[in-house]
Amino acid sequence: MSKVTVVGSGNWGSVAAKLIASNTLKLKNFNDEVRMWVFEETLPGGEKLTEVINQTNENVKYLPGIKLGKNVIADPNLENAVKDADMLVFVSPHQFMEGICKLLIGKIKAGAEGISLIKGMEVKKEGPCMISTLISNQLEINCSVLMGANIANEIAMEKFSEATVGYSQHKEVAERWVQLFTTPYFIVTAVDDVEGVELCGTLKNIVAIAAGFVDGLEMGNNTKAAIMRLGLKEMMAFSKLLFPSVKDSTFFESCGVADLITTCMGGRNRKVAEAYATNGGKRSFEELEEELLKGQKLQGVLTAKEVYEVLSHHGWLEMFPLFSSVNLISQGRLPPSAIVEHSDNKSSMIHNVLWHGLLHAFNLPLLPFIRHSHVSMRAPSIRYRSVQELEASRGRTRGPKLAITHSSYSVVQG
Ligand SMILES: NC(=O)C1=CN([C@@H]2O[C@H](COP(=O)(O)OP(=O)(O)OC[C@H]3O[C@@H](n4cnc5c(N)ncnc54)[C@H](O)[C@@H]3O)[C@@H](O)[C@H]2O)C=CC1
Ligand SMILES: O=C(CO)COP(=O)(O)O
Structure with a gap:
């Protein structure tokens, strides 16, 4: 037994x-x-x-x-x-x-x-x-x-x-x-599809933080739905870049789109991010987490930072504007309103990244495709400016490029 x-x-x-x-x-x-x-x-x-x-x-x-x-x-x-x-x-x-x-x-x-x-x-x-x-x-x-x-x-x-x-x-x-x-x-x-399931659960917490910003800024349901759609695309693209074996069908299981919806509607990440935006980014996530969750822990802010390190390390930041913005806003480097920025740049890159899994299946190289492809299946959408453009438009300069670092927490038995 x-x-x-x-x-x-x-x-x-x-x-x-x-x-x-x-x-x-x-x-x-x-x-x-x-x-x-x-x-x-x-x-x-x-x-x-x-x-x-x-x-x-x-x-x-x-x-x-x-x-x-x-x-x-x-x-x-x-x-x-x-x-x-x-x-x-x-x-x-x-x-x-x-x-x-x-x-x-x-x-x-x-x-x-x-x-x-x-x-x-x-x-x-x-x-x-x-x-x-x-x-x-x-x-x-x-x-x-x-x-x-x-x-x-x-x-x-x-x-x-x-x-x-x-x-x-x-x-x-x-x-x-x-x-x-x-x-x-x-x-x-x-x-x-162990990687696909785990990446769904992990990455949706970043999107939930974005959804919380939208709620705190009182931008409404359409904006939140747009954030969820863009977030899902970035979840799929990031997952496939890390593990080309990840299956599209996994995103339609409970771990995928269903978890994304429930967390963006009712989770703790959403709740604390809403408070962060309501306070104009002036109270830290740590302080709000402590006050609102009373010992329970957020995962989204740390995950956004961890994913940002990966994106930065690989030079992928521009392909993941939503994930990148969530990290920069959570770290106080951009205001919460930066979660929705309109411009007409590289939204097709994500589409291209989604092709990566397919290309990989046929052993075709990814990078030349991303650089030169003009595959056009764009739908009208919120278009993000690059991290550099966003920060420059606010007169800020980017901090030093994040190195891959590992922060560990100790388990102290009481
Ligand atoms: N709460 C939820 O609705 C859901 C949570 N999850 C996931 O489950 C995982 C665990 O979350 P929850 O059970 O909700 O925990 P929680 O956030 O409610 O509680 C925090 C836990 O961490 C423990 N803790 C505090 N300091 C510690 C330390 N130094 N070392 C070890 N443990 C320490 C606390 O005793 C407590 O058990 C997370 O990855 C979360 O994303 C997944 C689905 C739903
Ligand atoms: O993972 C969750 C629901 O599936 C819970 O999300 P939160 O940690 O944001 O509450």
Whole structure:
């Protein structure tokens, strides 16, 4: 019988534990108990979060008012929480994963399977690294992903939604994950495109920040829809540049367009970005995150910075005006209103990038195509000026080109 451990216990981590715990009680091939590693905290009343979760069966800080299931056992000791697990569910904010993995090296049971519910990526000197790859490489386990239109508080209340498991090669493993997560109100589908699924979940957080700016500036639904359309194009183009094997069909699964829509309508990234724009960029994201999310973490601002480093490193900034602008606005280098700028420049470049996957399939070179192609399938749209033009038009000069750097956060056990 397989034992399951959830590594992480924030808003989504707690809901994931609840979903899984309802299934392990019913499914014969799983042990009833679900262990949940908790990054220990002392609550304002002086109690330890882990003890309160185990006494009340509720994560009073990150998911108040929802019973997790009596078979969810909170454990503040990471090593102890994972030691017998056959199936490991990783669901921490992405900035903590490198630190968590370091603590887990050599502590995982041989043959264990992992799945990442984490939306984010790391940028290292060697280039971008998806979180599932970080887990796989560091812990020497196979790691699938689960992403989707999954605002945790709604799933906690058992409102219907869908999700996508992304796997590579091992369909039978994906089927076990589908079995472990699926409930009548949470329908999970597996697709053989782990990179595509993970990149959808990661990149939509940048678009959600843009959608929040649009809301803060009270620009209306049409503008937000335009931002979502442009964002989806940049998501597809960026994904295919990094992994030419990424499938178009993945963007039509829950992890793709559905997650993009729900996050741009109702997520935390959107909410904090709205407040940032309402305040004219004068209050930092860190301050607003702390005030509005009370310990929950944003992923979009960091992801925009990480993606910007990749774009800058490859000389791709002009092909990704939305992603670039989101980073520059979040860093205070452009005002929130720069999210929508009209000009008539290189919008066809994205279209060209989308051809890259096709070209790659036929082993044709990309760069000459981008430089010389005049393929014209442009639709009228918001046209972005280049980053340089935007900054120059505001009398600013660009800061030094960002080098690929890696910032890691430490995991400090309370
Ligand atoms: N909340 C949601 O609706 C959804 C979240 N996700 C993704 O799930 C992942 C986890 O997010 P949530 O569960 O929502 O977390 P959260 O943002 O609600 O909570 C933050 C978590 O980080 C922990 N933490 C704080 N400092 C830490 C440190 N130094 N080391 C390790 N852990 C630390 C906190 O204890 C807490 O469990 C993210 O990648 C997010 O994008 C995906 C789908 C839905
Ligand atoms: O990923 C999410 C929904 O699928 C949640 O997004 P936020 O972190 O912006 O709330």
